[in-house]
Amino acid sequence: MSMKPLEFDRRYGELDQVISAYVGQPADDTPERPGQALTAYLRHTWHSRPWALSIAEQQLRTYAQNPPGRLRLRLGEFYPVPDIGLPEAEIQQWLVLLADHIRRSIEEGEVPPPAAMPETHWEWHARFPELGQFLGGWFSQDMPDEFADHDSAVRDYVSTADRTLTARLVGELHELFALGLEESDCALAVSELGMEVEPPTSYTAGAWLALVADRVGGFRAEYGHPDADG
Structure with a gap:
């Protein structure tokens, strides 16, 4: 059976917001800098829901460290990461990279500067x-x-x-x-x-x-x- 909405939000709600920011955008993040999609997520979330950043960091890291096993896959009680253009074997490492960038943004106060206008499809709809x-x-x-x-x-x-x-x-x-x-x-x-x-x-x-x-x-x-x- 699929996961109930409350449980889904507790485990994956903010992770889903981060992943949704990559719709139509490349997963081009590097260890040195976040890509355009994550930058847009950080910019908007710092402005509108700064408390959610720590939740995103925790959910991304937890999912990467504990990917769904066969039972959860069979029951459908997991978050299916959509196709973002990366090989499946690289998804976990990429999620950890996103979590690292979000943690660094929080701990060092690295807030993306305001943009003249939204830069991604997700950011248009979020704003x-x-x-x-x-x-x-x-x-x-x-x-x-x-x-x-x-x-x-x-x-x-x-x-x-x-x-x-x-x-x-x-x-x-x-x-x-x-x-x-x-x-x-x-x-x-x-x-x-x-x-x-x-x-x-x-x-x-x-x-x-x-x-x-x-x-x-x-x-x-x-x-x-x-x-x-x-």
């Missing part, structure tokens, strides 16, 4: 999770079959998403604008975050995102008014 949910969920290649136009999709998101999430989306959009991206970078951003259709005619990606921020952020909370006789 802009709700924007990724919005673009990937409402503007996939199926969008023309589900909605009459882009405005209809935006209205559907606003009407179905919790207001906490819509507020988060607006905040992430303004964080994206604060990066001062060129238009080509805005096009890259929406692509990395899951948008599979073009913006509306006559809009660039950046201009359309600004319009979305205005419309999603345009809702007004409804407050009750006391009776005049109250």
Whole structure:
């Protein structure tokens, strides 16, 4: 049987975050320096969840030192390391290398400097999770079959998403604008975050995102008014 979510997170939750950072990225770490994928993980995690770094270091090292045996393989109660382009015989050594880099970053305070914009697919989604949910969920290649136009999709998101999430989306959009991206970078951003259709005619990606921020952020909370006789 597969492992229950709570037990999975206890053993492999943060390890999975590290490995996920390598989606579409080479495992090009060396003893002298972490590769781009691990650097992106370190940069974002130092900023958002610094306490998780020690958990990642421990889970990586434990997995490398105690790979799943035949029983756990048969039961499915283990973390299957996805194909990262390394021979299977080198995976354990690579995991130890990642753990060493994370430990060094913690012990020596080696925090990757801020980047002008996310540098990997994982980092885009880690930094802009709700924007990724919005673009990937409402503007996939199926969008023309589900909605009459882009405005209809935006209205559907606003009407179905919790207001906490819509507020988060607006905040992430303004964080994206604060990066001062060129238009080509805005096009890259929406692509990395899951948008599979073009913006509306006559809009660039950046201009359309600004319009979305205005419309999603345009809702007004409804407050009750006391009776005049109250």
